[in-house]
Amino acid sequence: xxxxxxxxxxxxxxxxxxxxxxxxxxxxxxxxxxxxxxxxxxxxxxxxxxxxxxxxxxxxxxxxxxxxxxxxxxxxxxxxxxxxxxxxxxxxxxxxxxxxxxxxxxxxxxxxxxxxxxxxxxxxxxxxxxxxxxxxxxxxxxxxxxxxxxxxxxxxxxxxxxxxxxxxxxxxxxxxxxxxxxxxxxxxxxxxxxxxxxxxxxxxxxxxxxxxxxxxxxxxxxxxxxxxxxxxxxxxxxxxxxxxxxx
Amino acid sequence: xxxxxxxxxxxxxxxxxxxxxxxxxxxxxxxxxxxxxxxxxxxxxxxxxxxxxxxxxxxxxxxxxxxxxxxxxxxxxxxxxxxxxxxxxxxxxxxxxxxxxxxxxxxxxxxxxxxxxxxxxxxxxxxxxxxxxxxxxxxxxxxxxxxxxxxxxxxxxxxxxxxxxxxxxxxxxxxxxxxxxxxxxxxxxxxxxxxxxxxxxxxxxxxxxxxxxxxxxxxxxxxxxxxxxxxxxxxxxxxxxxxxxxxxxxxxx
Numbered sequence: 001x002x003x004x005x006x007x008x009x010x011x012x013x014x015x016x017x018x019x020x021x022x023x024x025x026x027x028x029x030x031x032x033x034x035x036x037x038x039x040x041x042x043x044x045x046x047x048x049x050x051x052x053x054x055x056x057x058x059x060x061x062x063x064x065x066x067x068x069x070x071x072x073x074x075x076x077x078x079x080x081x082x083x084x085x086x087x088x089x090x091x092x093x094x095x096x097x098x099x100x101x102x103x104x105x106x107x108x109x110x111x112x113x114x115x116x117x118x119x120x121x122x123x124x125x126x127x128x129x130x131x132x133x134x135x136x137x138x139x140x141x142x143x144x145x146x147x148x149x150x151x152x153x154x155x156x157x158x159x160x161x162x163x164x165x166x167x168x169x170x171x172x173x174x175x176x177x178x179x180x181x182x183x184x185x186x187x188x189x190x191x192x193x194x195x196x197x198x199x200x201x202x203x204x205x206x207x208x209x210x211x212x213x214x215x216x217x218x219x220x221x222x223x224x225x226x227x228x229x230x231x232x233x234x235x236x237x238x239x240x241x242x243x244x245x246x247x
Numbered sequence: 248x249x250x251x252x253x254x255x256x257x258x259x260x261x262x263x264x265x266x267x268x269x270x271x272x273x274x275x276x277x278x279x280x281x282x283x284x285x286x287x288x289x290x291x292x293x294x295x296x297x298x299x300x301x302x303x304x305x306x307x308x309x310x311x312x313x314x315x316x317x318x319x320x321x322x323x324x325x326x327x328x329x330x331x332x333x334x335x336x337x338x339x340x341x342x343x344x345x346x347x348x349x350x351x352x353x354x355x356x357x358x359x360x361x362x363x364x365x366x367x368x369x370x371x372x373x374x375x376x377x378x379x380x381x382x383x384x385x386x387x388x389x390x391x392x393x394x395x396x397x398x399x400x401x402x403x404x405x406x407x408x409x410x411x412x413x414x415x416x417x418x419x420x421x422x423x424x425x426x427x428x429x430x431x432x433x434x435x436x437x438x439x440x441x442x443x444x445x446x447x448x449x450x451x452x453x454x455x456x457x458x459x460x461x462x463x464x465x466x467x468x469x470x471x472x473x474x475x476x477x478x479x480x481x482x483x484x485x486x487x488x489x490x491x492x493x494x495x496x497x498x499x500x
Contacts (some may be wrong), residue, residue, distance in 0.1 A: 022352050114337040118297055122407075123349050124324040 016128045017136065017202070030134035038100045038135065038201070039142030043149070045099060046092055050150040053091065053244045054157030057082050062167040075168050076176020077159040081185070088150040088235050089189045093196035096104050096143070097229040101204040104135055105225035108208030109218035117209070132205040136198060143197030151189070188244045195240060196233050203229040248273050249294065249405060249437050254303035256286075256293055263289045265461040267303070273437045276428055276451045280442055281458035282483055287441045288332075291459060292408055294439070295327060296320055320417065327351055328398030328436075330408040334390040336382040336397070342369070343378035346397045353401070368396040372426060388419035392426065399430055406430065406438040412447060420444060424451050443483075445490060450470065457483065 021027035061078045108131060111117050120127040155177060162168040207225035211217050249271040252316045256264040263286045271277040279287045292298045294305055296312060306310040307323060315323065316426055336345050351397060356364070369375050372392035382390055391411060408427055412420040428451045431438040440447065448455060449469050457465040457472075457480050465480045466471075472484055473494065485491050 037268060114333055114338075115331045118338055119329065119331060119335040119337075121297065122295055122324055122327055122329045123352065123401075124321045125319070125352055 009210070010203070013128060013132075013206055013209065014202060016126065016204075017132045019126055019129045021129050021133065022125060026130075027134060030130070031137045032086065034134045034138035035142050038103065038138055039146060041097060042096060042146060045095065045184040046150050047153055049092065049095055050088065050153040051157035053087055054079065054154030055082060055161030057087065057154070058158030058162050058173075059165060059167070062162060063216075072168055073176035074178060075162065076158075076173040077179050078176075079173075080155060080177045083151055083154040083158075084124055084185050084189050087149050089192045090152060090233065092147060092150045093143070093193065093200065093233050094230055096146070096196075097200045097204075097233060098139050098226050100139070101200050101229045102222045104201055105208040105211075105222045106218055108132075108205055109211035109221045112209060112211045113214055113218060118190045121204070128209065129173075132202070132209070135201045135205060139197035139201040140194050144193045145190065147193045178194040184244075188240075191244070192237060193241050195236050199232040199236060200229045248308055249303075249439070250306045251294060252304040252306070254290070254293060255301045256289055256298060257301055263461050264293065264300075267461070267463045269438055269456050269459070269463050269466070271439050272454055273433045274431065275453035276431050276438045276440055277454045277456070278440050278442060278448060278452040279456050279458060280448055280452075280483070281464075282286065282443065285458045286461045287443075287458050288409060290321045291409060291439060291441050293416070295329065295407060315481070325349075325401060326404040328401065328403035328406045330391065330394045330398050330406075332410045332413055334382070334387075334394040336390055336393055340373070340381075341378065342380050342382070342385070342393050345381070345382070345393060346400055348397070349401045359449055364400060365396075367475075368400050371399065371430070382399070385398075388415050391415065391419075391423055395423070395426055395430070399434065402434065403436060406434075406436040408438070408440040408442075410441055410443075412442060412444045417446070421450070421477050427451060445484065445487070459483075 058075055058079045061075045065074060108117075111131070117127045117131070120130060159170065159173055162173055187206065204225035207221040207228065208218075211221040250269070252268050254264050255262070255265045267286075267290060269279075279290060283289050289298060291427070293300045294312075300313060303313070305407065307326075310323065312320065312323065337348065339350065343362075343365050345359050346368055350361045350364060354361070365378065366375065369377065372395050374389065374392055374396065377385070377389070377393075384392070385393065395411075411427060413425050415423065424447050427438060427440060430436065440451070452469040452472070455465075455467055455469060455472055456463050457477075459465075459479050465475065465477050467475065472480065475481065475484075485494050
């Protein structure tokens with residue numbers, strides 16, 4: 001019963017979030033600030049994770065290929081497929097749910113408990129549209145850029161690790177990357193990313209906005225935001241995969 | 248003028264406001280006083296719409312706030328300035344940006360006009376030249392004054408102050424009280440101050456509402472409150488030895 005009322009409250013919140021902003025000049029300024037905060041500031045962690053995970057995928061694939069029936073280019077093929085289909089969009093989004101989700105929830109939660117949101121409301125500002133909409137826009141538009149960046153670095157990481165371990169040649173790795181390539185895989189991955197970006201920011205904003213109490217409650221909201229947005233990502237991933245790949 | 252009629256508000260089973268009616272006059276400092284947990288802040292938050300009332304009417308110069316559509320409420324709120332207990336300054340913005348914020352959102356002023364207005368407001372609260380500081384770099388008293396400056400930026404018709412003296416030393420408290428009184432006189436605002444500071448009650452209270460157990464228990468002026476025979480008001484006002492001595496001196500006169 002509580003879950004149903006929470007879901008209902010979440011959709012009621014979204015209804016208000018997507019109201020017309022009071023001033024578009026302020027709205028665009030805030031959106032660019034959010035792109036910096038939740039997008040560009042996430043580049044280092046995304047880069048680090050992607051290079052190492054790409055390297056590990058390539059090494060694991062190479063070291064588990066015992067049979068001579070599998071050609072060497074399979075390593076490149078599997079690295080590319082794993083990266084594009086699941087690792088970059090899903091795993092990086094789960095990492096971003098931790099980084100961005102906790103940041104968004106605690107920022108809005110602190111504003112709530114220090115009455116800054118009340119101050120916005122008293123001034124006549126729609127606090128949800130002012131605070132949450134620019135964050136959602138930034139995530140929806142910039143997360144796909146982050147994920148493309150992650151895909152490239154992950155494939156690069158795979159190549160570097162294979163070279164260092166001398167497990168495959170550059171030519172066969174590149175041949176594997178180019179084999180059986182489908183543009184729809186990229187469309188699928190980026191579509192997922194848009195949904196995940198939306199879920200991370202909206203769910204985290206929801207927990208932050210409805211925080212009550214003090215610093216401890218802000219911490220609790222932040223934890224709940226990360227857990228709930230991670231679960232939402234996993235559920236959405238399952239549903240989108242059903243829709244795109246098994247249609 | 249703000250009038251409230253028969254307001255009731257409960258949180259779950261707990262009734263916080265019970266049939267509260269009051270009149271807050273224009274150009275006067277109207278105080279809501281009472282001990283902690285009696286419903287003062289809830290009453291103020293109901294008046295500005297941060298809490299929805301369960302029953303009753305709230306009239307802002309004959310405009311029914313409770314039954315107003317949300318977009319009209321938002322417009323009316325542009326006429327309200329509020330000083331929060333913790334100042335509620337936006338900590339990511341400088342003093343100048345904080346004060347300029349309502350102008351940025353709702354006015355069509357040029358940057359130069361907005362800056363002039365910010366400097367005018369800062370001058371009023373004796374903080375000229377502190378434009379580029381962040382709230383974290385300011386003392387509690389300064390933060391309160393910045394919040395007052397932000398509250399008056401849009402020339403409000405109604406000014407709400409939630410415990411403006413909490414956490415301040417006596418000198419700064421008097422400074423803030425005088426500032427509220429001066430602004431009320433100068434801008435002719437309907438000012439509502441929630442306080443349990445007896446100095447404020449005596450110094451600036453034109454019209455006092457004593458809230459006790461969620462009811463508007465007593466109404467009067469600062470002169471009347473020190474002479475009242477109401478036992479509950481007496482317990483609150485003369486809680487300290489200092490105030491008890493004042494009462495004895497008054498009786499001796």
